Amino acid sequence: MxxxxxxxxxxxxxxxxxxxxxxxxxxxxxxxxxxxxxxxxxxxxxxxxxxxxxxxxxxxxxxxxxxxxxxxxxxxxxxxxxxxxxxxxxxxxSMDYVYDYMLHLLTEYAKLLWYKPTVPEKAVEICTESMACPARGLHRECMMGSMERHAAGFEPCTLPPPFTEEEAKEIADREAEVLRNVENMEG
The missing domain is CATH 3.40.50.2000 (Glycogen Phosphorylase B;)
Structure with a gap:
């Protein structure tokens, strides 16, 4: 590339x-x-x-x-x-993780809706192939590489629980220490 x-x-x-x-x-x-x-x-x-x-x-x-x-x-x-x-x-x-997360996100979001979404009568379905086929070169390669090839046969991922305050502080402290070290090196 x-x-x-x-x-x-x-x-x-x-x-x-x-x-x-x-x-x-x-x-x-x-x-x-x-x-x-x-x-x-x-x-x-x-x-x-x-x-x-x-x-x-x-x-x-x-x-x-x-x-x-x-x-x-x-x-x-x-x-x-x-x-x-x-x-x-x-x-x-990996795209598998991204799609898994997106499925989880949309599934959880759908639980918050107060109405049942419906497909509009004059809606036109756009499939991946119709978008990717006219593309050429690297653009096409990237589109085809990110295409979902099958519907998941399982429930959306179970995300780990949010970080505890202690875990979040530990991560932030580690990041701050690296940034301080780099800043000290820069002078």
Whole structure:
């Protein structure tokens, strides 16, 4: 893939949720991840310093320069961060997990509805093939790769319980420590 030809990849959040985070992490390149105030369903388990290199959003240019210089001086460690990020994507961000989560989410959401949804009389069904067939190249490959191939023969996933306050604090403290260490290294 052409977008995987670079030694480093940079991820910066946009104004809305984006799937690019997954594809950027999948390239075996160390990802320079501009810190964010938000987490999504895919990134909650990412660990700064293990799956990506954190970039300080207050000093982006200085932080990126330091990260690249550090990575060039420590190529084996930088490569390991890239490989661990890619492994995380392969093992923890599979489309099966995403579809499982979406089924769970929609099933739970449906329980909250006060009415029974119906298909409008003049609705037109759009199937995956009709959307993917006209696509070409990498666009088609990505669409076909994310296509659901069968309906699940089981109930939606059972999500683990939310983090306890103690667990959430432990995760936040670990993340803060990594960010402090990187900030101290940057000087």
């Amino acid at each position: 052409l977008n995987c030809l670079y030694r480093y990849k940079i991820y910066v959040e946009g104004n809305a949720w984006s799937v690019s985070e997954k594809y950027i992490l999948a390239c075996d390149s160390p990802v320079l991840f501009v810190t964010t105030l938000f987490q999504d369903i895919l990134s909650r388990a990412l660990v700064a310093g293990k799956h990506y290199w954190p970039i300080n959003r207050e000093h982006i240019c200085k932080s990126i320069k330091f990260a690249v210089d550090w990575g060039n001086e420590h190529p084996a460690q930088a490569r390991l961060i890239g490989e661990q990020g890619s492994r995380f994507v392969r093992e923890e961000m």
